[in-house]
Amino acid sequence: MLKKISYAVGALALLFGLWxxxxxxxxxxxxxxxxxxxxxxxxxxxxxxxxxxxxGAYMLAAFEYLFNVPQxxxxxxxxxxxALVTLPAGLASIGMDLGHIDRIWKVYLQPNFNSFLALxxxxxxxxxxxxxxxxxxxxxxxxxxxxxxxxxxxxxxxxLVAGGVGFLLGGxxxxxxxHVGLLPVQFPVFAIASGAGLMLLIVGWFMSNLEEKxxxxxxxxxxxxxxxxxxxxxxxxVADYTQSLYGGVTDNLIAVNYVLNGxxxxxxxGVQIVLGLLxxxxxxxxxxxxxxxxxxGLMGLFLLIGYxxxxxxxxxxxxxxxxxxxxAEAFVGPKLTLAYTPSLMEWSVTSAVFxxxxxxxxxxxxxxxxxxxxxxxxxx
Amino acid sequence: xxEANLLQKYASEVFAGLVAPVAELGISAAPAADALAxxxxxxxxxxxxxxxxxxxxxxxxxxxxxxLRRCIGCHACTVACVAENKLPPGVVYRPVMTEExxxxxxxxxxxxxxxxxxxxxxxxxxVCPVTATYHDEEGVVVVDYEQCIGCRACMAACPYGAxxxxxxxxxxxxxxxxxxxxxxxxxxxGYEHASQEYGEAWKxxxxxxxxxxxxxxxxxxxxxIKDGILPACTTTxxxxxxxxxxxxxxxxxxxxxxNKPNVIRLKEELxxxxxxxxxx
Ligand code: SF4
Ligand code: SF4
Numbered sequence: 001m002l003k004k005i006s007y008a009v010g011a012l013a014l015l016f017g018l019w020x021x022x023x024x025x026x027x028x029x030x031x032x033x034x035x036x037x038x039x040x041x042x043x044x045x046x047x048x049x050x051x052x053x054x055x056g057a058y059m060l061a062a063f064e065y066l067f068n069v070p071q072x073x074x075x076x077x078x079x080x081x082x083a084l085v086t087l088p089a090g091l092a093s094i095g096m097d098l099g100h101i102d103r104i105w106k107v108y109l110q111p112n113f114n115s116f117l118a119l120x121x122x123x124x125x126x127x128x129x130x131x132x133x134x135x136x137x138x139x140x141x142x143x144x145x146x147x148x149x150x151x152x153x154x155x156x157x158x159x160l161v162a163g164g165v166g167f168l169l170g171g172x173x174x175x176x177x178x179h180v181g182l183l184p185v186q187f188p189v190f191a192i193a194s195g196a197g198l199m200l201l202i203v204g205w206f207m208s209n210l211e212e213k214x215x216x217x218x219x220x221x222x223x224x225x226x227x228x229x230x231x232x233x234x235x236x237x238v239a240d241y242t243q244s245l246y247g248g249v250t251d252n253l254i255a256v257n258y259v260l261n262g263x264x265x266x267x268x269x270g271v272q273i274v275l276g277l278l279x280x281x282x283x284x285x286x287x288x289x290x291x292x293x294x295x296x297g298l299m300g301l302f303l304l305i306g307y308x309x310x311x312x313x314x315x316x317x318x319x320x321x322x323x324x325x326x327x328a329e330a331f332v333g334p335k336l337t338l339a340y341t342p343s344l345m346e347w348s349v350t351s352a353v354f355x356x357x358x359x360x361x362x363x364x365x366x367x368x369x370x371x372x373x374x375x376x377x378x379x380x
Numbered sequence: 381x382x383e384a385n386l387l388q389k390y391a392s393e394v395f396a397g398l399v400a401p402v403a404e405l406g407i408s409a410a411p412a413a414d415a416l417a418x419x420x421x422x423x424x425x426x427x428x429x430x431x432x433x434x435x436x437x438x439x440x441x442x443x444x445x446x447x448l449r450r451c452i453g454c455h456a457c458t459v460a461c462v463a464e465n466k467l468p469p470g471v472v473y474r475p476v477m478t479e480e481x482x483x484x485x486x487x488x489x490x491x492x493x494x495x496x497x498x499x500x501x502x503x504x505x506x507v508c509p510v511t512a513t514y515h516d517e518e519g520v521v522v523v524d525y526e527q528c529i530g531c532r533a534c535m536a537a538c539p540y541g542a543x544x545x546x547x548x549x550x551x552x553x554x555x556x557x558x559x560x561x562x563x564x565x566x567x568x569x570g571y572e573h574a575s576q577e578y579g580e581a582w583k584x585x586x587x588x589x590x591x592x593x594x595x596x597x598x599x600x601x602x603x604x605i606k607d608g609i610l611p612a613c614t615t616t617x618x619x620x621x622x623x624x625x626x627x628x629x630x631x632x633x634x635x636x637x638x639n640k641p642n643v644i645r646l647k648e649e650l651x652x653x654x655x656x657x658x659x660x
Pocket of ligand 2: 510535
């Protein structure tokens, strides 16, 4: 039942999304709400989220293939597949954000390696190849040395690319809200945390083929990972925001106040903190609830929504402080504003991206992974 | 007739018109004779510009100096820049920030024109994944519209908010059609002239052709400079608050000005080394 609903949600999301994709590709970017002062919006945030999710999923696959954690046995391929789907979804999201997507090849053939963006495009491309290779070996010869080598390279790459997107923002010295040493450090933690959310969702809702004991042990392990990473995340947030508020530097105050009391404060308090952190932590701290597939899956979903919101609340507030005070009033024109709420077209494109990801993961699990022998069976 | 001569001619005509009625009263509002004899800074700067152009490009160091004490916040430079570069709605290279200082009755206004700072250590060029924005051989930060992928990383990196994105707007697209009277957006679009930036004609055709989808910025009017004409903001500034020239020329006006102690650059602490100086 849950799977059917998920298929339907994925299909509807994709359907609604096709409109946005059409408008974006054929009519341009005028119906987007990002502009010249807040130049990076929902799509960039969702790129960070989905790319982080792919990195996190990969890290969790390593729990089976590199660290041989017994509870994770038989889940590695699914997580690798999830990574293989969410990464292109993230790249599609950032691709839509480019004014000239037709020139993307230039980043490969004429790159400026001083640019972190170029490094990231290369890094994620290599990571995508590594995911595909890992999956290939996972099917073919998971016990062979080649698999281990690829997985180790992939594991290290996943940490680097996850941290790299943090640097992509944090490297901008003029944006004080981003320019904190903690930012790139947070991202790999966010990645594994969101990966755990995805895994809770997948294992809780769709992996009834796992043996009952292993499944409940795995859910409990994921619950502990979630609680630990959520505490870490909360600590980062408190440290970052109190330091900013205490320091009182204008641009930082503007950004933090935007998060805490701004027009989208609900996104922070309601979605990121209550839905995405407090509820999952409280629920998953109860072993009985954490081991219940439906509840664990639901908490996984809440976590993912929370982390997606968190990414928006990193990307957008970093741009709300004017680089030159009075700039927004100095010249009037379309898209010269400091207000940002994603437009319907932007939501639609994001909906397509998520529709693709949901259907991709489900179809893969149903028709690709389940047809192949599981790694444990291969061993037998 | 050179631009300098033209300027003198029109300036004196305008003054004549202004002072005529006053003259009847026997009071002259015309500048004193010696002031008239004094050379307009524009004339001097244009002469210096031509001198600089005789040197190899790499030996010039274009800088802009803005005297904040003389700026009256008229926005003429902003508008001149829009007109010169045919900037579409939503794209601006040189806004003038206005700040109200003090409390009533002790209030005053401060104005800050902000072109691109043409930073020597420019964060915007560092982040560009495809080297679409870079220093040309004269050190001016330019954008290669055909190379830019429109990622807006440079916009995020610029500490001065000096870059805006071209979303493809035109001034005439909303125009209604009214037979025989109003041609309508589609036809009127043809009246929007091509920008001549970087010495090329950038027509606004469709929603996908560069510079649509690119980040755009002030380039010190390079296309004018190469012909020996000062940037549009400089010639238009009615307060003569904007100066332009070669800082490698020890005798130039700008060198004279930036060597004074009352000169600042914005956000020096970021180490961007701007080529725009402010006299305060
Ligand atoms: S002011 Fe901004 S756009 Fe201009 S050179 Fe400096 S960083 Fe680049
Ligand atoms: S928007 Fe264009 S010029 Fe700016 S960083 Fe991206 S590719 Fe370079």
